[in-house]
Amino acid sequence: MNTKVVASVVLMVGLAVVTSPLFAHHGAAAFDMGTPVVLKNAVVTEFVWINPHPLIKADYKNAKGEVEHWTMEMGSTVSAQLIGWSRTTLQPGDVVTLYVWRAKTGATVGRFNKVDFADGTTMRDTQRGADDGGRTDGNVRN
């Protein structure tokens, strides 16, 4: 086992310790948690700061040039605030790259994973923000 692998395991365990079972609410049974869909250069149309889950709405132009209208949910407002989110983190017109665990129905809805901003920073979801779909409540901007 090389050092990187060991370090990764330790970090994931550490994150689990830091985050604990925080704010469990709705599960992920509806979503394909295999590999997130990447919506590069998506344009935010609305950031709906509501409970039980804030909704990120964005338009994404696919490989065929068609515009897809996406909606994705994230952790609750209270848990998101604890890691740096606010109702103004995303604003209409922002051009970002969104990572989302798509619904098994195939609809353009899903569970938010993370967002890459134009300035190179990233923000993640609380409940499903890790690259494997696990928790990352400890991550603010990284």
Added chain:
Amino acid sequence: MRKTCAGIIAGVAGAMFLSALVAAQGDAPRSPWKYYPEDARANKGDGGPAPKRDLTGTWAGESSGAGVERLVPPESPPPLTPLGKQLFDRNKAEGANVVVAESNDPHVKYCDPFGFPRNMNDQIRSMTITTLPNRTFVLLRFMNIWREIWTDGRALPTNFARGRDAHDPTYNGYSVGRWEDDYTFVVETTGIDPATWATESGYPHSVDARVTERFQRKSKNDLTLTMTMDDPKLYTRPLNLGTVHFRWIPSQTFFDFTCIPSSVQRYLKEMADPAGKPGGGAR
């Protein structure tokens, strides 16, 4: 040896990473109006002996982010009577095989109050306890619910059926409490609205259910709550609803979390239904 060294290095790196996280959180501007779960998490140990006959204060539960673990979950499977099983089978709780769109949980669908006893065993974020000479109040931050527990020696109502002396069932029922000893407060509750679920998983209860809670303050920092429900129509014996643990919050501050019906309707229409029903609601 090489593996051992690698493990040590990785462990140190992990500790440094975690320290950096905590430090980063510590550097951020702080407000006395905000709750910081790391503060509650850092409040290690029992804090000394528990004060006698005193549960007063604000406590962090398992969904507080403070690392508070549930001690015992509600027993599963529940010991249902045939009628109990019939009612339980009607309740479709969200879970590994039931998506939000398919659930008929009245809270998930309509923001209906959990009601008691579910509000003491599901979404346990924080609880504040305060007292008057003749009553103890339990204030729950999730949905901003308050329960009233009478301590003046009155008897519980028992007639929730018909007649002029009947009492109307309520979401939180009717509760009386007494100190069993200096550290154990026992609460009995009757008259709970049977439309509510007893647990997140959809355990039913009838209007004749009687719930017993035992709050035990084991130290300044530790409070446990053990619940049982006696409901002979639906369960063959008293049901163990589990034990939840609470930890003292040094700042005594917590956030609220309210379910807004219009927000839930929007969430279901624009997110949960398209995600859970093929072709349903997709834009």
